[in-house]
Amino acid sequence: MTEAGFWAMIVTLLVSLYTMAVAILAGTHKSSAFGRGARTGILVSFISSSVSMAMLLVALLRRDFTLRYVYAHTNTHLPLAYTVSALWAGQEGSLLLWLWFACLMTALVGARRRNWDAPFIPYTVATAALAQGFLALVLVVASNPFARFPMAPLQGRGLNPLLQNIWMVMHPPAVLVGYAAYAVPFALAIGGLAAGDLSATWLRRVRYWSLLAWLLLGVGIIMGAWWAYLELSWGGYWGWDPVENASLIPWLTGTALLHSLAMQRRRGAFKRWNVWLIALTFVLCYLATFITRSGVIQSVHAFARSPVGTYFLIAIPVCLIATSYLLERRRTLLDARQDQTLPSLTSREAGLIGTSLLMVGTGAIVLVGMLLPVGIELVQRRQVGLSTDFFNRTVVPLLQIIVLFIGVCVWLPWSGRPTQQTRQRIVIPALIGINTSLILQLIGLGGPVLGSAPAILSFGIAAFVLSSLIWAMLSSPSARSASIDTDASDKQQKGMRDRLKDIGRWVQRRTIRSGNLVHLSMVLIAVGVCGSSVYQREAQLRLAHGETTRVGPYTITYHGAQIDDSPLRRRVSAEIIVTQGGRSMTFLQPAQDLYPEIDQRVTRVAIRSRLDGDLYVILTGIEGHPEAGASIANLRILHNPLIIWIWIGGTLMLIGGLLALWPQKSRHG
Amino acid sequence: MIKATRRKSKLLIGMLVVSLAVIYLVVTAARGATAYYVTVAEVMEQGPSTRPVRVAGEALGDTIAWNTKDNVLSFDVVDADGVDARILSVIHHGPRPDMLRDGASVVLEGRYTDQGVFEANRLLLQCPSKYEAP
Numbered sequence: 001m002t003e004a005g006f007w008a009m010i011v012t013l014l015v016s017l018y019t020m021a022v023a024i025l026a027g028t029h030k031s032s033a034f035g036r037g038a039r040t041g042i043l044v045s046f047i048s049s050s051v052s053m054a055m056l057l058v059a060l061l062r063r064d065f066t067l068r069y070v071y072a073h074t075n076t077h078l079p080l081a082y083t084v085s086a087l088w089a090g091q092e093g094s095l096l097l098w099l100w101f102a103c104l105m106t107a108l109v110g111a112r113r114r115n116w117d118a119p120f121i122p123y124t125v126a127t128a129a130l131a132q133g134f135l136a137l138v139l140v141v142a143s144n145p146f147a148r149f150p151m152a153p154l155q156g157r158g159l160n161p162l163l164q165n166i167w168m169v170m171h172p173p174a175v176l177v178g179y180a181a182y183a184v185p186f187a188l189a190i191g192g193l194a195a196g197d198l199s200a201t202w203l204r205r206v207r208y209w210s211l212l213a214w215l216l217l218g219v220g221i222i223m224g225a226w227w228a229y230l231e232l233s234w235g236g237y238w239g240w241d242p243v244e245n246a247s248l249i250p251w252l253t254g255t256a257l258l259h260s261l262a263m264q265r266r267r268g269a270f271k272r273w274n275v276w277l278i279a280l281t282f283v284l285c286y287l288a289t290f291i292t293r294s295g296v297i298q299s300v301h302a303f304a305r306s307p308v309g310t311y312f313l314i315a316i317p318v319c320l321i322a323t324s325y326l327l328e329r330r331r332t333l334l335d336a337r338q339d340q341t342l343p344s345l346t347s348r349e350a351g352l353i354g355t356s357l358l359m360v361g362t363g364a365i366v367l368v369g370m371l372l373p374v375g376i377e378l379v380q381r382r383q384v385g386l387s388t389d390f391f392n393r394t395v396v397p398l399l400q401i402i403v404l405f406i407g408v409c410v411w412l413p414w415s416g417r418p419t420q421q422t423r424q425r426i427v428i429p430a431l432i433g434i435n436t437s438l439i440l441q442l443i444g445l446g447g448p449v450l451g452s453a454p455a456i457l458s459f460g461i462a463a464f465v466l467s468s469l470i471w472a473m474l475s476s477p478s479a480r481s482a483s484i485d486t487d488a489s490d491k492q493q494k495g496m497r498d499r500l501k502d503i504g505r506w507v508q509r510r511t512i513r514s515g516n517l518v519h520l521s522m523v524l525i526a527v528g529v530c531g532s533s534v535y536q537r538e539a540q541l542r543l544a545h546g547e548t549t550r551v552g553p554y555t556i557t558y559h560g561a562q563i564d565d566s567p568l569r570r571r572v573s574a575e576i577i578v579t580q581g582g583r584s585m586t587f588l589q590p591a592q593d594l595y596p597e598i599d600q601r602v603t604r605v606a607i608r609s610r611l612d613g614d615l616y617v618i619l620t621g622i623e624g625h626p627e628a629g630a631s632i633a634n635l636r637i638l639h640n641p642l643i644i645w646i647w648i649g650g651t652l653m654l655i656g657g658l659l660a661l662w663p664q665k666s667r668h669g
Numbered sequence: 670m671i672k673a674t675r676r677k678s679k680l681l682i683g684m685l686v687v688s689l690a691v692i693y694l695v696v697t698a699a700r701g702a703t704a705y706y707v708t709v710a711e712v713m714e715q716g717p718s719t720r721p722v723r724v725a726g727e728a729l730g731d732t733i734a735w736n737t738k739d740n741v742l743s744f745d746v747v748d749a750d751g752v753d754a755r756i757l758s759v760i761h762h763g764p765r766p767d768m769l770r771d772g773a774s775v776v777l778e779g780r781y782t783d784q785g786v787f788e789a790n791r792l793l794l795q796c797p798s799k800y801e802a803p
C-alpha cells in the first residue's frame with residue numbers, strides 16, 4: 001500500500017511541472033482556461049503530496065520495517081508522539097515535509113480564483129510550482145522515503161533518546177515551514193518582474209509573506225536553541241555551529257528585507273535591493289540545506305552524507321541568474337517612480353537603511369565564518385577549525401549596535417529631522433540608559449568579571465531601548481486615537497463582546513505599529529543573551545546523603561538517589577532541594593539515563609527557572625549505595641542569570657508577529 | 670540637488686568606514702580564532718607544545734574513565750581514518766559528555782603536554798544529528 005506514497009510523489013512532480021507550464025501560458029495569453037488549469041494543478045499537487053505524507057505516516061504507525069526509513073527512525077517501543085515526529089526526524093521525511101509545506105504555500109497563493117486578477121499571480125504560481133517540482137524531483141531521484149528492504153528487519157533502530165523532546169519535535173518543522181514560506185516572496189519577486197507589475201498589491205503580498213516566513217524561521221531557531229538548553233546538558237543554547245549558522249543567515253537577511261521593504265512602501269525606493277534580498281534569502285535557505293546535507297563542513301552534528309545537497313547547490317546559481325536577468329529586463333520599470341533623493345541622515349528612512357545594511361553585514365560575517373574553514377582548506381590543503389571566539393568578537397558587537405538602532409529609530413521622524421520636542425524627549429530614555437549602566441557598575445556587576453564592561457554597556461543600551469519603545473507604544477498617534485475610541489464605547493455601554501473587541505483592536509494598534517512588540521521582544525532576547533553569557537557561574541559539588549551546602553544565594557541539600565529500571569533504560573536520579581534566602585523551596589531531580597542496548601547515556605538536567613535566573617543542575621555521577629541510603633552525588637551547577645528572557649522574548653516575538661499578520665479591518669499606513 | 674549629492678557622498682563615506690571597520694574586525698577575529706586540525710600522528714610527532722591545536726579522532730570505548738570525584742575525564746583516541754595505529758591519551762577537566770562512547774568521533778582542542786598526554790580544554794562530540802538515528 002505504501003507504494004502509493006512513492007507514486008504520489010511522482011504525480012506531484014509531474015503535476016507541478018504541468019502547473020508551471022499552464023501558469024506561464026495563463027500569463028502570456030491572459031486566458032482564464034489556463035488559469036483554471038493551473039488552479040486544478042495546484043490542488044492536485046497539494047492532494048498528492050498529502051497522500052505521500054499520509055502513506056509515510058501510516059507506514060510509521062504500523063512500524064512497517066520493510067521501509068528503510070521506518071526501520072531507521074522508529075522501533076516498537078517508541079511512544080506515539082515520537083513515532084509521528086519520526087516523519088521529519090530523517091532526511092527523506094523532512095524533505096517530504098518541506099515538499100508538503102511548499103505545496104500548501106502554493107495553494108495559499110494561487111488556489112483561489114479571485115487572486116488571479118492580479119497580473120503577477122500566473123508567473124508567481126509558475127515559480128512556486130517549479131520550486132515544489134524541484135523538491136519532488138530531489139525526493140524521487142535522490143532521497144526516496146519509500147525505499148524498501150528486500151526483507152523486513154524484526155526491529156527498528158529507534159529514535160535517539162536525545163531527540164525525544166517536545167521542542168525537538170517542533171523545531172525541524174518550524175524551520176522547514178520557514179524555508180518553504182521564503183519560496184513565496186521569491187516567487188512573487190520573479191512573478192512581479194516577469195509580469196512587470198510591482199504595484200502596491202504586489203508589495204503588500206511580498207511584505208506579508210516575508211513577515212510570515214521570517215516569523216516561522218525565527219520561532220524555529222529559538223525552539224532549536226531551547227531544545228539544546230533543556231536537553232544537551234552543557235548549560236548553553238547556541239554554539240555557532242555551522243548547522244545553527246546556516247539557519248541564522250537567511251533569518252538575518254530576511255530581517256534586513258523587512259526593513260527595506262518598509263522603505264519601498266513609503267518611498268518606492270530600494271526596489272532592486274529588495275529583490276536581491278528576497279532572492280538572497282531564498283537561496284540561503286537552499287545553501288543551508290546543502291550545508292546540512294553534504295558533509296562539506298565539519299560540524300558537531302553528524303549528518304548523513306548524501307547527494308541531496310548537490311541538487312540544492314546547483315539550484316542556487318540558477319535562481320540568482322534568473323533574478324539578475326529579470327532585473328535587467330525590467331530596468332525601466334525599476335527606475336521609474338523612484339524617489340532618488342536621500343532623506344536626512346537623522347530620518348527614519350536612514351535608520352531603516354542602516355538596519356538593513358547592518359543586518360546584511362552581520363549575515364555576511366556569519367557566512368564568512370561558516371565558509372572560511374572550507375576556503376582555507378581549499379587553498380592550503382589543510383583542515384582548519386574556527387572557534388566560537390570568531391563569532392563572539394564580530395557578530396555580537398554588531399548585534400549590539402543593531403539593538404541600539406532600535407531605540408534610536410523610535411525617535412527619528414519619517415523624511416525629516418527630529419524636532420526640538422523629540423530632542424528634549426529623548427533625554428529621558430537616554431538618562432534611564434546611562435543610569436542603568438552607572439547603577440550596575442556601582443553595585444559591582446562591572447568589577448570583578450573580565451569582559452563585563454561591554455555587558456554593563458549593553459544593559460544600559462537595553463534600558464534605553466526599552467524605555468524608548470514603551471514611550472512609543474504609549475504615545476503613538478494611533479494608540480491615542482484608539483484609546484479615545486475605547487472611552488467613547490464605554491459611554492455608549494456597549495456589550496461585553498464589543499468592548500473586548502475594542503480592547504483587542506487597541507492592543508493590536510499599540511503593539512504592531514512599527515512592530516513595537518517584536519522590537520521589544522528582540523531587546524528582551526538581547527538582555528537574556530547578555531546576562532546568561534557574561535554572568536554565568538559554575539560550581540562543582542560533591543554531596544553526601546543529607547548534606548547541605550551553600551552556592552551563592554542558594555542552599556542545596558542532597559536527599560539521596562533513586563534508581564528506576566524500565567525495559568530500555570536505567571535511570572539514576574538525585575533528589576535535590578534548593579532554597580533561596582530560606583524560602584521558595586524547589587525540588588529538583590537531575591538524572592542520568594543509560595540505554596544499554598544502544599550504549600547511549602543521556603544526562604537529564606533539572607532546571608529551576610526564575611525571572612532573575614536559572615539554576616541548571618547536572619548530575620555527573622552517583623557513588624556508593626543509593627539503596628542503603630549511603631551515596632555521594634556529584635553535581636555540576638550552573639547559574640544562568642536572566643536566561644528565561646530569551647524564551648519570553650521568543651514567545652513575545654511570536655505573538656507580535658501574529659498580531660501583525662492578523663487581518664485588520666481598518667488597515668492604514 | 671547639490672545638497673542631495675553631498676548627502677549621498679556623506680552616506681557613501683559612512684558606509685565605507687563602517688565596512689572597513691567590519692572587515693578589520695573579521696580579519697583580526699579570524700586570525701585569533703583559527704586553529705589547524707592535526708592528526709593524532711602529527712600531534713605525537715610534533716611532541717610537547719604550548720600552541721593549542723585541534724585534533725580529530727575516534728574514542729576507544731574501553732579506555733574511557735570518568736573520575737567523578739575529581740571531575741577528570743580520561744580516554745584514548747586513535748586516528749579516525751585508521752591509517753595510523755598510534756594511540757593518544759587524553760585528559761579533560763570536566764564532565765563526561767553523553768555522546769562519548771566507543772567509536773565516537775571527537776574533536777579535541779588543547780595541547781600536547783610534556784607527560785605525553787593531550788590536555789583538552791574543549792571536547793566537541795558529534796551530536797546525534799537532528800535528522801538521523803545513531
